[in-house]
Amino acid sequence: MSIIVAKFGGTSLATAERIKRVAQRLVDYHQQGNKVVAVVSAMGKSTDDLLRLAKSVNAQPPARELDMLLATGEQVSMSIVAMAVEALGVSAVSMTGGQVGIVTSAKHNRATISEIRADRLFDILDQDKIAIVAGFQGVTVEGDITTLGRGGSDTTAVALAAAIQADICEIYTDVDGVYTADPRVVPRARKIDEISYEEMLEMAASGAGVLQMRSMEFARNYGVIVHCRSAFTNNPGTLVKEATMESAIISGIVHDSSEAKITIRSVPDQVGIAAKVFGAIAQANINIDMIVQNISEHGTTDISFTSPINDLVRLRPVLDKAIEGLGARGYLIDESIAKVSLIGAGMKSNPGVAAKMFSVLADNGVNISMISTSAIRVSVVIDGDQTELATRSLHTAFGLDSDDVFEETQLSSEELQAKMAKGR
């Protein structure tokens, strides 16, 4: 007998048929003698619909009321999944974030979990019932409904798994697991069977979308074993857990085309200039990633960094103001870049990785414009048009290529799911 927490994303719950399939999976687990907790996201695109509704009456909806509204999406899912489980003859009890005892800070729209009072959840499991919990939400000590922000349902699942010492936290999604590279770009990408928390965190930070960084931090801190897998097959996915003794040198390659490169030109090479510029950007709550300062020439220097393209609208006025009076020659923004990252825990004891990466890229005519490294990651910024070439050639050079070619590359998400639903 195990305690299983299983989280299902919106795509896995988008239709009545899919919900019934989720219910069947929970009932199967239950009949195998396990204690089962499901954590559910809002159905399909319903959160987007609610957001649109809010904007139709208030362009800037107050944070508290937005949480009240968005929390209904998961409440619908959880009650419908509970009904579907009951239709299969097994007792189920749905619970909101508040009812399951997830106490959070009062930071609406991006609350953090401060405590989980899981007494009622334990009672329900002891009564041999399946618990269905609304992801993404909690409640303040005053009883106000909060939401956890982006990736919140994953965080709910991992936090609950930690609180009830679950044997495993399954994250069901619309992909098979974590891959050595994006299969849409690298057809020979392999599914990774097992990966360490550290590597998964670096992959998430480098732009891999499968698992959210925040939930992975939670998993690492509490030692929760996470199984990322497809809701549309019974195939095993990727296990995220403590690193084993022998780690692969390179676990995966992640590319990210969502950032732009900003270069501030001819800044006087004086103490405190960087602090001034990046302090202003941080104050505006804009994320920046790689920062490179070129060697000084004639007493001036260029400072380059990357930032999400989505944040450029907010970044521009901040930059305009920050460089005023600095004597800089203005700034350039290049949106056509890509970041390619090699990630692997084995890198620590294999110092040649970065050098090999640069030489592979050079051999393929890929120019590197920025470099940044951590203990288990090397990232480079290149021309966006060369993303595919760079990722594929690195994938091959570091021995990651699968013998199978990923055929679904050309299928849409819907076609892929239909195919998988047919028992593949």
Added chain:
Amino acid sequence: MSIIVAKFGGTSLATAERIKRVAQRLVDYHQQGNKVVAVVSAMGKSTDDLLRLAKSVNAQPPARELDMLLATGEQVSMSIVAMAVEALGVSAVSMTGGQVGIVTSAKHNRATISEIRADRLFDILDQDKIAIVAGFQGVTVEGDITTLGRGGSDTTAVALAAAIQADICEIYTDVDGVYTADPRVVPRARKIDEISYEEMLEMAASGAGVLQMRSMEFARNYGVIVHCRSAFTNNPGTLVKEATMESAIISGIVHDSSEAKITIRSVPDQVGIAAKVFGAIAQANINIDMIVQNISEHGTTDISFTSPINDLVRLRPVLDKAIEGLGARGYLIDESIAKVSLIGAGMKSNPGVAAKMFSVLADNGVNISMISTSAIRVSVVIDGDQTELATRSLHTAFGLDSDDVFEETQLSSEELQAKMAKGR
């Protein structure tokens, strides 16, 4: 300064435009110096959508989970209305039934209010904020979400008004108020300015759909003054309150075509037969209304009663079983009947009302097949085809006709609202 509770039905909240109009009304009340509590139903037909979703995964959704699901409808409304109020620059706080302190029995889908803990509501009003409360829902002492069943939002509004000793409970709907008869049938129907709780209760029991019986019982028991009015105009509607000294003999005429007449033929005229039949029907939780037992002939009798047409599917097997072994000659069901009721508190001291009613109907060639009376009501069952003739002739004979002819008779509800929205 007054304390105002204002309840808005689904039609008044069906679109962003209408929600903004509701918000403006609340803000106007607030700016006039009143303390304002709004109670809201689910938007438009969203409750029906949720029910359909539930049925798509479970033909008989468990009651607890259905409440979890349906409660989201009002939660969406309340947060959207709060956002719309905030957009007008006034602070608003939305609250679920549980948050506003409505404690109910654990009878899911038709819970009854056992207590209202209004401390938080008082706090919010003292902070000069508008409170927006989800109608139709509450919470058990264990923290489970419940719903109050049909007409539940009206009940929430009246109960809250009682709990905070509001000066008035306004029920905004898509009609102008309570009429002396249904204006679609009687074009000379008049809007009633004021009516007693007792009369309103009899009207609701006789089939008038404007105000729910349950909320009116609550209003009478706690002396809550109710103002039933249109959400689409600023015209005064109908006040429901304690009877004044001088009551009109007849306040209104209500017709109801939603019932069928059932006649059990040639039942042996023995003690306990009626108890047996109606006991079985009551056990099946089927409503019955008028009961008439004809004079016994040759030791057998006919028993007739009325019951909602919607309940016939459930009634038939119960009747089949109940009359087994009674020696009855079977039963007849007539769905083409109508019930017409005269209601008026002044009737008590005017004994000739029933006689005049029967003679007016006779003069117009309307045959009466059943009669039932209370202290302030006379109801007759007639042929459904004669509903209009009967209602109009009684309306005229009892001096209820307005000088104005209700012109909107031919307009659809949408056209009517559009016309009213234009400032009529």
